[in-house]
Amino acid sequence: MTIAPVAAVENAAPASAASSGSAGVAVRRGPGRPRDTDLDPQIIRAVLELIDAEQEVTVSRVVERGGVSRAALYRRWPSLTSLIAAALDVGRTVPPEIPVDGDLREALFTAIIGSPTSIDASGYSEARFRQRIRLVMADRELQRAYWSSHVSRRRGPVERALGAGIARGILRADLDVEAAFDAIAGAAYYQLIVRGEPIESPAAQRRLTAAFDITWRGMLAS
Numbered sequence: 001m002t003i004a005p006v007a008a009v010e011n012a013a014p015a016s017a018a019s020s021g022s023a024g025v026a027v028r029r030g031p032g033r034p035r036d037t038d039l040d041p042q043i044i045r046a047v048l049e050l051i052d053a054e055q056e057v058t059v060s061r062v063v064e065r066g067g068v069s070r071a072a073l074y075r076r077w078p079s080l081t082s083l084i085a086a087a088l089d090v091g092r093t094v095p096p097e098i099p100v101d102g103d104l105r106e107a108l109f110t111a112i113i114g115s116p117t118s119i120d121a122s123g124y125s126e127a128r129f130r131q132r133i134r135l136v137m138a139d140r141e142l143q144r145a146y147w148s149s150h151v152s153r154r155r156g157p158v159e160r161a162l163g164a165g166i167a168r169g170i171l172r173a174d175l176d177v178e179a180a181f182d183a184i185a186g187a188a189y190y191q192l193i194v195r196g197e198p199i200e201s202p203a204a205q206r207r208l209t210a211a212f213d214i215t216w217r218g219m220l221a222s
Contacts, residue, residue: 047087081145088132089150095157100164112184113208172221187211
């Protein structure tokens with residue numbers, strides 16, 4: 001998928017905007033009409049329709065399908081990359097904080113693996129999830145934008161719970177909480193992406209439970 005910039009400058013002529021540099025070029029917002037937030041979902045919906053139809057997402061196609069002007073896009077997102085990242089995150093929410101006063105192992109297991117909304121595909125149809133994986137793997141800049149703007153903030157509750165476990169002396173003092181999260185969540189992604197097995201299948205759940213237990217034993221304080 002080719003990702004072109006939304007605009008280099010908000011007030012640039014459409015022709016030059018469509019042919020300007022890389023997808024990460026920032027928009028310099030000058031004086032003018034205020035942003036009409038009512039158009040935001042209209043634009044996002046146009047992007048998702050293109051993604052679901054497996055069409056290349058371009059400014060021209062978003063403008064045509066969304067019934068908005070190029071200027072409307074330029075006022076909202078610094079690049080087409082950031083717009084696609086926002087569209088891919090529709091339906092996702094930041095998980096609630098994890099209770100850390102009781103059984104920390106059980107609370108973490110439920111939050112990461114054991115609840116219907118714990119796996120990262122939640123909020124998506126399977127088709128949308130696979131489209132997201134395809135898009136971010138095909139474009140490293142989009143992958144970084146999606147990570148920094150959306151995915152990383154959803155890790156907060158788990159990482160804070162792991163930090164609380166360190167503070168309580170349950171988990172080892174030198175625990176790398178980011179690496180611990182990656183190890184547990186990585187097992188879930190392996191089922192979905194490499195094995196191609198439904199996460200709710202008994203076999204996948206058995207492997208995920210075993211992977212969690214192995215990681216948990218390695219995290220425990222001596």
